[in-house]
Structure formats: structure tokens, C-alpha cells
Amino acid sequence: PNVTATTGTGRSLIAGVLSLGTQWNNTRRIFEMKDPTRGNTHITDAGNGYRTEASTLVVDADNKWGNGATTDRVSAAVDASYGFAKTWDFYKEKFGREGIRGDGVGAFGAVHYSINYVNAYWSDECFCMAFGDGNGTSIRPLVTLDIMGHEMSHGLTSVTAGLIYSSESGGLNEANSDILGTMVEYYVNNAQQPPNYIIGEGLFVTPAWNKAIRWMFKPNLDGISPDCYPSPTTPSNGISLANFKAMDVHYSSGVANHFYYLLAEGAVVPEGYGAGTPANLTPSSLVCNGNTTLAGIGREAAQQIWYRALTVYMVSNTDYAGARVATLNAAADLYGAGSANHNAVAAAWDAVTMQ
Ligand code: ASN
Ligand code: ZN
Structure with missing residues (x-):
């Protein structure tokens, strides 16, 4: 050529x-x-x-x-x-x-x-x-980097787990794209696009704390996505379990985004969103079960667990319960059953689930 x-x-x-x-x-x-x-x-x-x-x-x-x-x-x-x-x-x-x-x-x-x-x-x-x-x-x-990584990661999902783009599997498909798009941002660490767990904030010509598409650490900052997986009897942010399953995939993704944030970073309020700022978030507002001492395992381990769960264990109709099993299996493979990282996966899912 x-x-x-x-x-x-x-x-x-x-x-x-x-x-x-x-x-x-x-x-x-x-x-x-x-x-x-x-x-x-x-x-x-x-x-x-x-x-x-x-x-x-x-x-x-x-x-x-x-x-x-x-x-x-x-x-x-x-x-x-x-x-x-x-x-x-x-x-x-x-x-x-x-x-x-x-x-x-x-x-x-x-x-x-x-x-x-x-x-x-x-x-x-x-x-x-x-x-x-x-x-x-x-x-x-x-x-922006997060959007580019998001779209390319839809391709990855398509050729691996094949998560169907509706209901809970669709939410997981969307979450995978937000998770890996965000991990691309951290990988690059470009000064013009500081890495964070916010999607699309760089698209706004005049930035502000509430201008973005999605917030992984607190999905309900968009006013729609529930922070937690609803229980059969307890809604999250007014969303019942039945309504959650019927939500657009860009909203039902929030719970898995939230899981990933807590797994990687723990119940830590990101800069600019803490008490005294307009968002006024506290550690207890980041978790659904009161576990404010939840510790993160770091981005390196979290992204390995997520990638293995996606590419080895998730299938086209994997739902939230299946994602819990998939990430636990991946963590057990990589770090051992009963390891700190394995236990952290369970703790992070518990922290995004209504009791
Ligand atoms: N921007 C959207 C996404 O990649 C487009 C869509 O709804 N498929 O998720
Ligand atoms: Zn998408």
C-alpha cells in the first residue's frame, strides 16, 4: 500500500x-x-x-x-x-x-x-x-474524551456481553460506556479535561456544577435517575422497581455508575460537591444503606473487575442481579474469593440498593 x-x-x-x-x-x-x-x-x-x-x-x-x-x-x-x-x-x-x-x-x-x-x-x-x-x-x-470513550465502549459491549439496549441490561450497557469513558479520562489526565465522574461537563461553554449529562457519584443530580436500586416495596427518589425497569437506559444506568464510583473511590464527596457547595453532598447522601465508612479499592482494581465482568460474565440479558454476580465472579478470579476486593464489590452493591 x-x-x-x-x-x-x-x-x-x-x-x-x-x-x-x-x-x-x-x-x-x-x-x-x-x-x-x-x-x-x-x-x-x-x-x-x-x-x-x-x-x-x-x-x-x-x-x-x-x-x-x-x-x-x-x-x-x-x-x-x-x-x-x-x-x-x-x-x-x-x-x-x-x-x-x-x-x-x-x-x-x-x-x-x-x-x-x-x-x-x-x-x-x-x-x-x-x-x-x-x-x-x-x-x-x-x-470530549468521556464522550469518545463512551461511544467506543458501546462497540466493546456490542462485541462482548451484547447487553440488550432496553430495561436493566440497557442500563448496564449505558453504565459500561460511562464507566470506561470516565476511566479513559483518568488514563489521559489531560489538563484541559480534568478527570472526574461527571459525564459531558466539558461540553458546556459556560461550565457550572449542575451543567453535565450524568453524575456517577450521585445520579439523581440530573433530577430523574434514582441513586439506588429500588426494593420491591421501597422506591428510590420516587422511582418504584417497576418504573425503574421501564426507564430510559440513560437513567437506569445511574445505579451501576453509582456502584462503580463507590467501588473505586468509596463514600467520598468529590471536590466542588461537598457541604457548603450548591450540591451540598455528604458521605451519607452518597450511600443508600448508611455505610458512610465504605472504602474504595482504587480505579486500577475497579476497572479490571468491571472489564472482566463485562467481557467474561455478562451476557445479552444480564440484569442488575446478574451484574452483581458477574462483578463478584470477576473479583474472585482476579483477587481471590474472600479477598478485600471481592468483599468490596459486595459492599458497593449493597450501598446502591434500597433495603
Ligand atoms: N448518546 C447516546 C448514547 O451513546 C445515543 C444513544 O442514545 N444511543 O448513549
Ligand atoms: Zn451511550
């Missing part, structure tokens, strides 16, 4: 000045936003249309991509390329996985999808993702 791996420089919208995996196409005599070191992962421009299959590969004459301006179409592509590269590297370094299928083959992402589209999605049909431009005013293009 008449292409050579190259390293470009990109000026992104969100993540500053970046090094990018690109290639020189000697036939076309142009640089392409396609990374042969990561399975030909590439970025296309959908031209504000609806067809990812008709999107065109992003190219550049001098391998210096974008100028970082809001109006520059290439700059959003720079963030997207970076987000995919970092998610690829994260899977490889932490889980020994090369690409979504683990076969070394990259997917592609189409930026500038549709018009004023405030969303992003994964598609099994194209083995690709699409990213909207935001609303053109207060919400940026949807290419």
Missing part, C-alpha cells in the same frame, strides 16, 4: 495542541486522518448530513491540522482523533485488548454529523460512530 505512518500536530477545540497518528498517502499526495498504528482508526466529516457511509476522510496538506477555532471544521476532528487514540491505548495498556473487537482493526468516527445535533452514537451497522456539533451556542461539538 502506498501509505506511510506519520505523526501530525493538531490544534483541537477542547484538548489543546496534540500529537496525532496520521498517514501520508503517496497516491493522493495528501496526509490523511487515519492512524495505521491503531488499526486504521480514522475520522471522517459527515458534512452535516445524516449518512456516515457518505462521509469523507479528513485530509490535510501539511500534517498540521486545524487552528483550534470554534468555526474550524478540522479542529473537532482533531479532538475526535485524539479521543479514539487514547481510548485505543487505554484498552491496550489496561486490558491487553487491541481495538473494539480485539482483532487490531480500528473503527471510524464521523464528525459534523447532522445539523445542531446535540448527541453522539455508536452503530453496529457501520462499525462506526457519529458526533454532532452541539447546539452552536452553549454546547460544543460532542468530542
Whole structure:
């Protein structure tokens, strides 16, 4: 093939000045936003249309991509390329996985999808993702690290557990994407996108404590998602068990996000959300069973347990009860039955469950 791996420089919208995996196409005599070191992962421009299959590969004459301006179409592509590269590297370094299928083959992402589209999605049909431009005013293009990691991790779920995208299995599918998207943020630790357990806060042009899509440590900060798994007799945040099972998957994900936060970090109030701040959270408000001394096992162990649960034990119809079993099995495999980490998994599930 008449292409050579190259390293470009990109000026992104969100993540500053970046090094990018690109290639020189000697036939076309142009640089392409396609990374042969990561399975030909590439970025296309959908031209504000609806067809990812008709999107065109992003190219550049001098391998210096974008100028970082809001109006520059290439700059959003720079963030997207970076987000995919970092998610690829994260899977490889932490889980020994090369690409979504683990076969070394990259997917592609189409930026500038549709018009004023405030969303992003994964598609099994194209083995690709699409990213909207935001609303053109207060919400940026949807290419932050947590969103990029979220969408790519839908691909991972699709080729592993295959969690059906409705009811409890759908909530777990969504939670997996938030969990791994957040772990990508911590892996990168980019100063422009400080890692946290908040999803989508970086999309807001004017940030605020209550501007985000989801809060993993306190799902009900969105005003809808229950913090806890309802018991048959006790609702959580007014949501009964029957209503929970019928909720949109982006809300029933909250309980698993919350489980993961408590497992990794413990009943610790994140900076900016404690007593005296507008959120006014206390350790007791983070747990559903009064266990305010719950200790976290750390992100490294937590992400290994979650990944193994997803890829080895969860199946298409795994529900919350099944997720508890899957994560306990994974922790027992990795750290031993009865180990501190194994016990911590049970304690974290208990702490997100109404009694
Ligand atoms: N942004 C959404 C997601 O990835 C799109 C969807 O509802 N599938 O979860
Ligand atoms: Zn999702």
C-alpha cells in the first residue's frame, strides 16, 4: 500500500495542541486522518448530513491540522482523533485488548454529523460512530474524551456481553460506556479535561456544577435517575422497581455508575460537591444503606473487575442481579474469593440498593 505512518500536530477545540497518528498517502499526495498504528482508526466529516457511509476522510496538506477555532471544521476532528487514540491505548495498556473487537482493526468516527445535533452514537451497522456539533451556542461539538470513550465502549459491549439496549441490561450497557469513558479520562489526565465522574461537563461553554449529562457519584443530580436500586416495596427518589425497569437506559444506568464510583473511590464527596457547595453532598447522601465508612479499592482494581465482568460474565440479558454476580465472579478470579476486593464489590452493591 502506498501509505506511510506519520505523526501530525493538531490544534483541537477542547484538548489543546496534540500529537496525532496520521498517514501520508503517496497516491493522493495528501496526509490523511487515519492512524495505521491503531488499526486504521480514522475520522471522517459527515458534512452535516445524516449518512456516515457518505462521509469523507479528513485530509490535510501539511500534517498540521486545524487552528483550534470554534468555526474550524478540522479542529473537532482533531479532538475526535485524539479521543479514539487514547481510548485505543487505554484498552491496550489496561486490558491487553487491541481495538473494539480485539482483532487490531480500528473503527471510524464521523464528525459534523447532522445539523445542531446535540448527541453522539455508536452503530453496529457501520462499525462506526457519529458526533454532532452541539447546539452552536452553549454546547460544543460532542468530542470530549468521556464522550469518545463512551461511544467506543458501546462497540466493546456490542462485541462482548451484547447487553440488550432496553430495561436493566440497557442500563448496564449505558453504565459500561460511562464507566470506561470516565476511566479513559483518568488514563489521559489531560489538563484541559480534568478527570472526574461527571459525564459531558466539558461540553458546556459556560461550565457550572449542575451543567453535565450524568453524575456517577450521585445520579439523581440530573433530577430523574434514582441513586439506588429500588426494593420491591421501597422506591428510590420516587422511582418504584417497576418504573425503574421501564426507564430510559440513560437513567437506569445511574445505579451501576453509582456502584462503580463507590467501588473505586468509596463514600467520598468529590471536590466542588461537598457541604457548603450548591450540591451540598455528604458521605451519607452518597450511600443508600448508611455505610458512610465504605472504602474504595482504587480505579486500577475497579476497572479490571468491571472489564472482566463485562467481557467474561455478562451476557445479552444480564440484569442488575446478574451484574452483581458477574462483578463478584470477576473479583474472585482476579483477587481471590474472600479477598478485600471481592468483599468490596459486595459492599458497593449493597450501598446502591434500597433495603
Ligand atoms: N448518546 C447516546 C448514547 O451513546 C445515543 C444513544 O442514545 N444511543 O448513549
Ligand atoms: Zn451511550
